[in-house]
Amino acid sequence: MRAWRGNSICAPTSRIYIDLDRATCAQLKESHLSKFKVYRLRDYSKPIVVVSKCITFEPVRWDGGIIASEFVEKLKPYVSFVPVCPEVEIGLSVPRDPIRIILVDDEHRLVQPSTGLDFTDKMTSFAESFLDSLKEVDGFILKSGSPSSGFKNVKIYPKKEKSASIARGPGFFGRAVLEKFPGLAVEDERRLLNPRIKEHFLTKLFALASFRGVKKSNSMRQLVKFQSENKYLLTAYSQKELSVLGRLVANQEGRPIAEIMKTYETHLHSAFKRSPGPGSNVNVMMKIMGYFSHQLSTKEKSFFLGSLEKYKTGRLPLSASINILKAWIIRFQQEYLTSQTFLEPYPEELATLDTTTNSGERDYWK
Numbered sequence: 185m186r187a188w189r190g191n192s193i194c195a196p197t198s199r200i201y202i203d204l205d206r207a208t209c210a211q212l213k214e215s216h217l218s219k220f221k222v223y224r225l226r227d228y229s230k231p232i233v234v235v236s237k238c239i240t241f242e243p244v245r246w247d248g249g250i251i252a253s254e255f256v257e258k259l260k261p262y263v264s265f266v267p268v269c270p271e272v273e274i275g276l277s278v279p280r281d282p283i284r285i286i287l288v289d290d291e292h293r294l295v296q297p298s299t300g301l302d303f304t305d306k307m308t309s310f311a312e313s314f315l316d317s318l319k320e321v322d323g324f325i326l327k328s329g330s331p332s333s334g335f336k337n338v339k340i341y342p343k344k345e346k347s348a349s350i351a352r353g354p355g356f357f358g359r360a361v362l363e364k365f366p367g368l369a370v371e372d373e374r375r376l377l378n379p380r381i382k383e384h385f386l387t388k389l390f391a392l393a394s395f396r397g398v399k400k401s402n403s404m405r406q407l408v409k410f411q412s413e414n415k416y417l418l419t420a421y422s423q424k425e426l427s428v429l430g431r432l433v434a435n436q437e438g439r440p441i442a443e444i445m446k447t448y449e450t451h452l453h454s455a456f457k458r459s460p461g462p463g464s465n466v467n468v469m470m471k472i473m474g475y476f477s478h479q480l481s482t483k484e485k486s487f488f489l490g491s492l493e494k495y496k497t498g499r500l501p502l503s504a505s506i507n508i509l510k511a512w513i514i515r516f517q518q519e520y521l522t523s524q525t526f527l528e529p530y531p532e533e534l535a536t537l538d539t540t541t542n543s544g545e546r547d548y549w550k
Protein backbone atom coordinates (compact mmCIF):
# COMPACT_ATOMS: atom_id res chain seq x y z
CA MET A 185 0.00 0.00 0.00
CA ARG A 186 1.24 3.50 -0.75
CA ALA A 187 0.70 5.84 2.13
CA TRP A 188 -0.20 8.81 -0.02
CA ARG A 189 -2.88 6.98 -1.91
CA GLY A 190 -4.82 5.72 1.07
CA ASN A 191 -5.33 7.05 4.54
CA SER A 192 -3.29 4.56 6.51
CA ILE A 193 0.24 3.32 6.79
CA CYS A 194 1.65 0.10 8.23
CA ALA A 195 4.84 -0.55 10.16
CA PRO A 196 5.72 -4.04 8.88
CA THR A 197 7.61 -5.13 11.95
CA SER A 198 4.81 -4.34 14.36
CA ARG A 199 1.81 -4.85 12.04
CA ILE A 200 0.21 -1.72 13.53
CA TYR A 201 -1.95 0.25 11.12
CA ILE A 202 -2.19 3.97 11.71
CA ASP A 203 -4.87 6.22 10.29
CA LEU A 204 -2.72 8.95 8.78
CA ASP A 205 -5.61 11.41 8.52
CA ARG A 206 -6.23 11.23 12.27
CA ALA A 207 -2.82 10.30 13.65
CA THR A 208 -1.31 12.66 16.15
CA CYS A 209 2.36 13.59 16.11
CA ALA A 210 2.80 11.52 19.25
CA GLN A 211 1.31 8.44 17.56
CA LEU A 212 3.58 8.83 14.56
CA LYS A 213 6.58 9.27 16.83
CA GLU A 214 5.63 6.24 18.91
CA SER A 215 5.35 4.08 15.84
CA HIS A 216 9.09 4.40 15.09
CA LEU A 217 9.15 5.90 11.62
CA SER A 218 12.48 4.25 10.90
CA LYS A 219 10.69 0.89 10.77
CA PHE A 220 8.27 1.98 8.05
CA LYS A 221 8.53 0.34 4.68
CA VAL A 222 9.94 2.56 1.91
CA TYR A 223 7.05 3.50 -0.36
CA ARG A 224 7.94 3.69 -4.01
CA LEU A 225 6.41 5.73 -6.76
CA ARG A 226 6.90 2.81 -9.14
CA ASP A 227 8.15 -0.76 -9.60
CA TYR A 228 11.54 -1.78 -11.01
CA SER A 229 12.81 -4.50 -13.33
CA LYS A 230 15.62 -6.59 -11.86
CA PRO A 231 18.87 -5.91 -13.74
CA ILE A 232 21.26 -8.74 -14.68
CA VAL A 233 24.83 -7.81 -13.79
CA VAL A 234 28.06 -9.73 -14.44
CA VAL A 235 30.44 -9.12 -11.53
CA SER A 236 34.07 -10.01 -10.90
CA LYS A 237 33.82 -12.99 -8.57
CA CYS A 238 36.48 -11.68 -6.17
CA ILE A 239 34.25 -8.70 -5.31
CA THR A 240 32.40 -10.07 -2.26
CA PHE A 241 31.55 -13.46 -3.83
CA GLU A 242 34.57 -15.80 -3.48
CA PRO A 243 38.21 -15.47 -2.36
CA VAL A 244 39.66 -16.10 -5.84
CA ARG A 245 42.28 -13.34 -6.04
CA TRP A 246 45.87 -14.27 -6.92
CA ASP A 247 46.77 -14.04 -3.20
CA GLY A 248 43.65 -15.92 -2.07
CA GLY A 249 41.94 -12.70 -1.02
CA ILE A 250 38.47 -11.31 -1.52
CA ILE A 251 37.45 -7.66 -2.15
CA ALA A 252 34.91 -6.06 0.17
CA SER A 253 32.36 -3.75 -1.42
CA GLU A 254 29.55 -2.16 0.51
CA PHE A 255 27.90 -1.15 -2.76
CA VAL A 256 27.86 -4.69 -4.22
CA GLU A 257 26.51 -6.04 -0.91
CA LYS A 258 23.76 -3.43 -0.97
CA LEU A 259 22.89 -4.27 -4.58
CA LYS A 260 22.47 -8.00 -3.98
CA PRO A 261 18.72 -7.99 -3.23
CA TYR A 262 17.99 -5.73 -6.22
CA VAL A 263 19.93 -7.34 -9.09
CA SER A 264 20.67 -10.82 -10.40
CA PHE A 265 24.44 -11.19 -10.20
CA VAL A 266 26.46 -13.47 -12.48
CA PRO A 267 29.88 -13.78 -10.76
CA VAL A 268 32.85 -14.80 -12.93
CA CYS A 269 36.60 -15.07 -12.40
CA PRO A 270 38.31 -15.19 -15.81
CA GLU A 271 41.68 -16.24 -14.36
CA VAL A 272 40.20 -19.23 -12.56
CA GLU A 273 38.14 -20.05 -15.67
CA ILE A 274 41.30 -20.38 -17.79
CA GLY A 275 42.71 -22.87 -15.28
CA LEU A 276 44.83 -20.73 -12.94
CA SER A 277 44.89 -21.81 -9.32
CA VAL A 278 44.13 -19.91 -6.11
CA PRO A 279 46.54 -18.67 -4.86
CA ARG A 280 48.73 -18.11 -7.93
CA ASP A 281 51.62 -15.94 -9.00
CA PRO A 282 50.35 -12.63 -10.38
CA ILE A 283 50.01 -11.93 -14.08
CA ARG A 284 50.50 -8.63 -15.92
CA ILE A 285 50.04 -7.04 -19.33
CA ILE A 286 53.25 -6.42 -21.25
CA LEU A 287 53.92 -4.81 -24.60
CA VAL A 288 55.56 -7.12 -27.15
CA ASP A 289 56.05 -5.78 -30.68
CA ASP A 290 53.29 -3.22 -30.15
CA GLU A 291 50.93 -5.94 -28.99
CA HIS A 292 49.52 -6.50 -25.49
CA ARG A 293 50.28 -9.94 -24.01
CA LEU A 294 49.02 -11.39 -20.73
CA VAL A 295 51.95 -13.09 -19.02
CA GLN A 296 52.96 -14.55 -15.67
CA PRO A 297 56.44 -13.12 -14.95
CA SER A 298 57.44 -15.88 -12.49
CA THR A 299 56.88 -18.71 -15.01
CA GLY A 300 57.09 -16.83 -18.33
CA LEU A 301 53.76 -18.42 -19.34
CA ASP A 302 51.65 -16.44 -21.81
CA PHE A 303 47.86 -16.60 -21.23
CA THR A 304 46.84 -14.20 -23.99
CA ASP A 305 45.17 -16.72 -26.29
CA LYS A 306 43.43 -18.63 -23.48
CA MET A 307 42.05 -15.43 -21.94
CA THR A 308 40.94 -14.02 -25.30
CA SER A 309 39.06 -17.15 -26.23
CA PHE A 310 37.49 -17.51 -22.75
CA ALA A 311 36.28 -13.88 -22.82
CA GLU A 312 34.78 -14.37 -26.28
CA SER A 313 32.96 -17.59 -25.45
CA PHE A 314 31.72 -16.41 -22.03
CA LEU A 315 30.37 -13.13 -23.39
CA ASP A 316 28.78 -14.91 -26.37
CA SER A 317 27.02 -17.25 -23.94
CA LEU A 318 25.25 -14.43 -22.09
CA LYS A 319 21.63 -14.46 -23.18
CA GLU A 320 20.59 -11.39 -21.20
CA VAL A 321 22.72 -8.81 -19.42
CA ASP A 322 22.35 -5.15 -18.47
CA GLY A 323 25.66 -4.29 -16.86
CA PHE A 324 29.06 -5.22 -15.47
CA ILE A 325 30.88 -4.44 -12.22
CA LEU A 326 34.52 -5.28 -12.81
CA LYS A 327 37.58 -5.31 -10.56
CA SER A 328 39.62 -2.14 -10.94
CA GLY A 329 43.26 -2.43 -11.99
CA SER A 330 43.11 -6.15 -12.86
CA PRO A 331 45.04 -7.14 -16.03
CA SER A 332 42.18 -9.54 -16.74
CA SER A 333 38.98 -7.94 -15.43
CA GLY A 334 39.76 -4.18 -15.32
CA PHE A 335 38.04 -2.12 -18.01
CA LYS A 336 40.26 0.98 -17.86
CA ASN A 337 43.42 2.33 -16.27
CA VAL A 338 45.11 -1.07 -15.98
CA LYS A 339 48.92 -0.82 -15.87
CA ILE A 340 50.83 -1.95 -18.94
CA TYR A 341 54.52 -2.84 -18.59
CA PRO A 342 57.36 -2.80 -21.12
CA LYS A 343 58.60 -6.30 -20.14
CA LYS A 344 57.87 -9.20 -17.81
CA GLU A 345 60.85 -8.40 -15.58
CA LYS A 346 60.51 -5.83 -12.78
CA SER A 347 59.87 -2.43 -14.36
CA ALA A 348 57.73 0.69 -14.10
CA SER A 349 54.48 0.78 -16.10
CA ILE A 350 54.58 2.72 -19.37
CA ALA A 351 50.89 3.06 -20.18
CA ARG A 352 47.37 2.26 -19.02
CA GLY A 353 44.43 0.62 -20.74
CA PRO A 354 41.76 -2.03 -20.33
CA GLY A 355 42.45 -5.56 -19.10
CA PHE A 356 41.79 -8.48 -21.47
CA PHE A 357 38.32 -9.48 -20.22
CA GLY A 358 37.36 -5.83 -19.57
CA ARG A 359 38.28 -4.85 -23.13
CA ALA A 360 36.23 -7.72 -24.56
CA VAL A 361 33.24 -6.50 -22.48
CA LEU A 362 33.55 -2.98 -23.93
CA GLU A 363 33.83 -4.32 -27.47
CA LYS A 364 30.89 -6.70 -27.21
CA PHE A 365 28.57 -4.50 -25.08
CA PRO A 366 29.54 -0.87 -25.71
CA GLY A 367 26.12 0.46 -24.70
CA LEU A 368 25.67 -1.31 -21.37
CA ALA A 369 26.35 -0.02 -17.84
CA VAL A 370 30.00 -0.92 -17.19
CA GLU A 371 31.95 0.20 -14.13
CA ASP A 372 34.54 -0.97 -11.65
CA GLU A 373 34.11 -1.13 -7.88
CA ARG A 374 36.60 1.70 -7.26
CA ARG A 375 34.99 4.23 -9.61
CA LEU A 376 31.64 3.34 -8.08
CA LEU A 377 32.81 4.97 -4.84
CA ASN A 378 32.21 8.28 -6.60
CA PRO A 379 28.56 9.21 -5.87
CA ARG A 380 27.99 10.80 -9.27
CA ILE A 381 29.46 7.84 -11.17
CA LYS A 382 27.33 5.52 -9.04
CA GLU A 383 24.21 7.61 -9.71
CA HIS A 384 24.78 7.44 -13.46
CA PHE A 385 25.57 3.71 -13.35
CA LEU A 386 22.41 2.85 -11.40
CA THR A 387 20.18 5.08 -13.52
CA LYS A 388 21.43 3.53 -16.73
CA LEU A 389 21.38 -0.01 -15.32
CA PHE A 390 17.73 0.10 -14.19
CA ALA A 391 16.62 1.83 -17.40
CA LEU A 392 18.32 -0.82 -19.55
CA ALA A 393 16.81 -3.62 -17.46
CA SER A 394 13.38 -2.12 -17.99
CA PHE A 395 13.99 -1.79 -21.74
CA ARG A 396 15.07 -5.45 -21.88
CA GLY A 397 11.55 -6.34 -20.70
CA VAL A 398 10.04 -4.11 -23.39
CA LYS A 399 12.19 -5.76 -26.06
CA LYS A 400 11.14 -9.20 -24.86
CA SER A 401 7.46 -8.23 -25.02
CA ASN A 402 7.90 -7.19 -28.67
CA SER A 403 4.97 -4.88 -28.07
CA MET A 404 4.66 -1.41 -29.54
CA ARG A 405 2.32 -0.50 -26.69
CA GLN A 406 5.05 -1.34 -24.14
CA LEU A 407 7.56 0.71 -26.12
CA VAL A 408 5.23 3.72 -26.12
CA LYS A 409 4.78 3.30 -22.35
CA PHE A 410 8.55 3.09 -21.84
CA GLN A 411 9.10 6.24 -23.89
CA SER A 412 6.42 8.08 -21.96
CA GLU A 413 7.72 7.02 -18.50
CA ASN A 414 11.27 7.97 -19.42
CA LYS A 415 10.39 11.28 -21.03
CA TYR A 416 11.91 13.50 -18.35
CA LEU A 417 14.87 11.22 -17.66
CA LEU A 418 15.76 11.28 -21.36
CA THR A 419 15.19 15.04 -21.48
CA ALA A 420 17.89 15.38 -18.82
CA TYR A 421 20.24 12.96 -20.56
CA SER A 422 19.90 14.02 -24.20
CA GLN A 423 17.15 16.10 -25.79
CA LYS A 424 18.56 15.22 -29.20
CA GLU A 425 18.21 11.47 -28.63
CA LEU A 426 14.82 11.97 -26.98
CA SER A 427 13.40 13.41 -30.19
CA VAL A 428 14.96 10.64 -32.31
CA LEU A 429 13.40 8.07 -29.95
CA GLY A 430 10.06 9.89 -30.12
CA ARG A 431 10.06 9.71 -33.93
CA LEU A 432 10.92 6.00 -33.80
CA VAL A 433 8.01 5.30 -31.44
CA ALA A 434 5.61 7.28 -33.66
CA ASN A 435 6.69 4.96 -36.53
CA GLN A 436 5.05 6.97 -39.27
CA GLU A 437 6.80 4.86 -41.94
CA GLY A 438 5.18 1.67 -40.56
CA ARG A 439 8.51 -0.12 -40.08
CA PRO A 440 8.49 -3.69 -38.61
CA ILE A 441 8.54 -3.74 -34.80
CA ALA A 442 11.78 -5.76 -34.58
CA GLU A 443 13.56 -3.10 -36.63
CA ILE A 444 12.13 -0.31 -34.48
CA MET A 445 13.25 -2.04 -31.25
CA LYS A 446 16.79 -2.51 -32.58
CA THR A 447 17.19 1.11 -33.68
CA TYR A 448 15.52 2.33 -30.49
CA GLU A 449 18.03 0.37 -28.40
CA THR A 450 21.00 1.90 -30.28
CA HIS A 451 19.71 5.42 -29.65
CA LEU A 452 18.85 4.61 -26.04
CA HIS A 453 22.47 3.57 -25.51
CA SER A 454 23.66 6.83 -27.10
CA ALA A 455 21.35 8.82 -24.84
CA PHE A 456 22.87 7.20 -21.75
CA LYS A 457 26.46 7.66 -22.89
CA ARG A 458 27.11 10.59 -20.56
CA SER A 459 25.69 11.63 -17.25
CA PRO A 460 23.58 14.80 -17.39
CA GLY A 461 25.10 17.91 -15.88
CA PRO A 462 23.36 19.81 -13.04
CA GLY A 463 21.99 22.36 -15.56
CA SER A 464 20.06 19.65 -17.44
CA ASN A 465 18.61 18.25 -14.22
CA VAL A 466 17.56 21.74 -13.10
CA ASN A 467 15.90 22.31 -16.48
CA VAL A 468 13.82 19.13 -16.03
CA MET A 469 12.88 19.98 -12.45
CA MET A 470 11.68 23.42 -13.58
CA LYS A 471 9.52 21.73 -16.23
CA ILE A 472 8.02 19.43 -13.59
CA MET A 473 7.39 22.35 -11.25
CA GLY A 474 5.43 23.91 -14.12
CA TYR A 475 2.68 21.30 -13.55
CA PHE A 476 1.72 22.89 -10.25
CA SER A 477 3.27 26.35 -10.26
CA HIS A 478 -0.18 28.00 -10.38
CA GLN A 479 -1.14 26.12 -7.19
CA LEU A 480 1.98 27.06 -5.22
CA SER A 481 2.53 30.08 -3.04
CA THR A 482 5.32 32.54 -3.82
CA LYS A 483 7.18 31.35 -0.73
CA GLU A 484 6.94 27.70 -1.79
CA LYS A 485 8.26 28.55 -5.25
CA SER A 486 11.14 30.57 -3.91
CA PHE A 487 12.02 27.82 -1.41
CA PHE A 488 12.14 25.32 -4.29
CA LEU A 489 14.16 27.63 -6.56
CA GLY A 490 16.58 28.11 -3.66
CA SER A 491 17.03 24.34 -3.40
CA LEU A 492 17.79 24.19 -7.14
CA GLU A 493 20.44 26.87 -6.74
CA LYS A 494 22.01 24.95 -3.85
CA TYR A 495 22.00 21.76 -5.93
CA LYS A 496 23.62 23.56 -8.87
CA THR A 497 26.40 24.86 -6.66
CA GLY A 498 26.96 21.49 -4.97
CA ARG A 499 25.52 22.42 -1.56
CA LEU A 500 22.53 20.03 -1.76
CA PRO A 501 22.12 16.62 -3.43
CA LEU A 502 19.73 16.24 -6.38
CA SER A 503 17.43 14.15 -4.18
CA ALA A 504 16.65 17.16 -1.95
CA SER A 505 14.92 19.06 -4.78
CA ILE A 506 13.37 15.87 -6.16
CA ASN A 507 11.81 15.15 -2.78
CA ILE A 508 10.10 18.54 -2.80
CA LEU A 509 8.67 17.72 -6.24
CA LYS A 510 7.50 14.31 -5.04
CA ALA A 511 5.66 15.90 -2.13
CA TRP A 512 3.83 18.21 -4.57
CA ILE A 513 3.05 15.33 -6.95
CA ILE A 514 1.39 13.54 -4.03
CA ARG A 515 -0.40 16.65 -2.81
CA PHE A 516 -1.74 17.69 -6.21
CA GLN A 517 -2.30 14.08 -7.35
CA GLN A 518 -0.36 14.37 -10.59
CA GLU A 519 -0.66 10.68 -11.51
CA TYR A 520 1.16 11.10 -14.83
CA LEU A 521 4.28 12.26 -13.02
CA THR A 522 4.37 9.35 -10.53
CA SER A 523 5.50 7.05 -13.31
CA GLN A 524 8.33 9.36 -14.42
CA THR A 525 11.63 7.51 -13.94
CA PHE A 526 13.45 10.82 -13.52
CA LEU A 527 12.00 11.09 -10.00
CA GLU A 528 13.12 7.60 -8.91
CA PRO A 529 15.41 6.08 -11.56
CA TYR A 530 16.36 3.22 -9.21
CA PRO A 531 15.20 1.94 -5.79
CA GLU A 532 15.59 4.69 -3.21
CA GLU A 533 17.35 2.31 -0.80
CA LEU A 534 20.36 2.31 -3.15
CA ALA A 535 20.76 6.06 -3.06
CA THR A 536 23.65 7.48 -1.09
CA LEU A 537 23.52 10.43 1.22
CA ASP A 538 27.23 10.94 0.97
CA THR A 539 27.94 13.33 -1.86
CA THR A 540 31.43 14.05 -0.64
CA THR A 541 32.97 10.55 -0.79
CA ASN A 542 35.20 10.49 -3.80
CA SER A 543 37.35 7.76 -5.26
CA GLY A 544 39.50 10.33 -7.02
CA GLU A 545 37.73 9.65 -10.32
CA ARG A 546 36.76 12.64 -12.43
CA ASP A 547 33.08 13.50 -12.64
CA TYR A 548 31.70 12.89 -16.10
CA TRP A 549 30.96 16.46 -17.04
CA LYS A 550 34.34 17.86 -15.93
Ligand code: SF4
Pocket residue numbers: 236237238239244245246268269270271272327330332333334
Ligand atom coordinates in the same frame (compact mmCIF):
# COMPACT_ATOMS: atom_id res chain seq x y z
S1 SF4 B 1 40.08 -9.49 -10.73
FE1 SF4 B 1 39.01 -10.85 -12.09
S2 SF4 B 1 40.51 -12.38 -12.62
FE2 SF4 B 1 41.27 -11.35 -10.80
S3 SF4 B 1 40.51 -12.55 -9.10
FE3 SF4 B 1 39.01 -10.95 -9.48
S4 SF4 B 1 37.54 -11.93 -10.82
FE4 SF4 B 1 39.37 -13.17 -10.87
